[in-house]
Amino acid sequence: AQSVTQLGSHVSVSEGALVLLRCNYSSSVPPYLFWYVQYPNQGLQLLLKYTTGATLVKGINGFEAEFKKSETSFHLTKPSAHMSDAAEYFCAVSDGYTGANSKLTFGKGITLSVRP
Amino acid sequence: KAGVTQTPRYLIKTRGQQVTLSCSPISGHRSVSWYQQTPGQGLQFLFEYFSETQRNKGNFPGRFSGRQFSNSRSEMNVSTLELGDSALYLCASSSRDSHNEQFFGPGTRLTVL
Numbered sequence: 001a002q003s004v005t006q007l008g009s010h011v012s013v014s015e016g017a018l019v020l021l022r023c024n025y026s027s028s029v030p031p032y033l034f035w036y037v038q039y040p041n042q043g044l045q046l047l048l049k050y051t052t053g054a055t056l057v058k059g060i061n062g063f064e065a066e067f068k069k070s071e072t073s074f075h076l077t078k079p080s081a082h083m084s085d086a087a088e089y090f091c092a093v094s095d096g097y098t099g100a101n102s103k104l105t106f107g108k109g110i111t112l113s114v115r116p
Numbered sequence: 117k118a119g120v121t122q123t124p125r126y127l128i129k130t131r132g133q134q135v136t137l138s139c140s141p142i143s144g145h146r147s148v149s150w151y152q153q154t155p156g157q158g159l160q161f162l163f164e165y166f167s168e169t170q171r172n173k174g175n176f177p178g179r180f181s182g183r184q185f186s187n188s189r190s191e192m193n194v195s196t197l198e199l200g201d202s203a204l205y206l207c208a209s210s211s212r213d214s215h216n217e218q219f220f221g222p223g224t225r226l227t228v229l
Contacts, residue, residue, distance in 0.1 A: 032216050042222055043222045043223050095216070102172075103149065105161070106159040109158060
């Protein structure tokens with residue numbers, strides 16, 4: 001079974017400050033890891049994903065995340081927050097192969113607020 | 117390519133009724149998954165269809181069902197609606213070479229009164 005833990009439900013940062021959203025996962029097989037963002041009344045949009053290879057992955061809108069197997073973590077960062085980053089962020093895990101089980105298991109989500 | 121589309125976007129039903137939601141995946145995507153999103157339970161996996169066959173199923177009662185057509189379009193049905201079924205229902209599609217990356221539609225907001 002897989003699980004994702006996103007500690008805290010709300011993070012508030014000032015515009016221009018570092019954004020750090022934490023994600024820890026549990027998986028019995030090598031995982032694929034994802035960060036999605038959701039704006040109000042919209043579906044989920046992929047920010048970035050880790051499958052294999054380089055453990056530091058860069059995504060859209062200046063976000064990046066580092067896969068650390070020893071810490072079972074996949075924290076999301078952005079050097080400088082922008083007002084438009086205010087949204088809900090979800091970390092997700094799936095089995096690390098493309099095949100019969102592409103189900104995503106999501107964390108509870110973190111709401112990011114950006115103060116002017 | 118057009119994205120994942122879901123219809124209708126909003127639905128209001130009363131307890132005991134049944135509802136059908138529709139999802140059209142991205143062209144070429146053969147896998148369609150459904151998720152329920154609620155404030156209390158978050159995002160929960162309902163089921164996945166691939167080539168008209170249910171390939172994976174979440175932990176939901178039998179009132180929740182789905183199907184996939186030969187053109188990969190999918191529908192999900194909820195019978196005997198309960199107040200707790202009020203949620204955003206998200207459909208996602210993926211392709212074999214996407215490393216399980218799923219592309220989400222805007223969702224259908226279901227309100228059960």
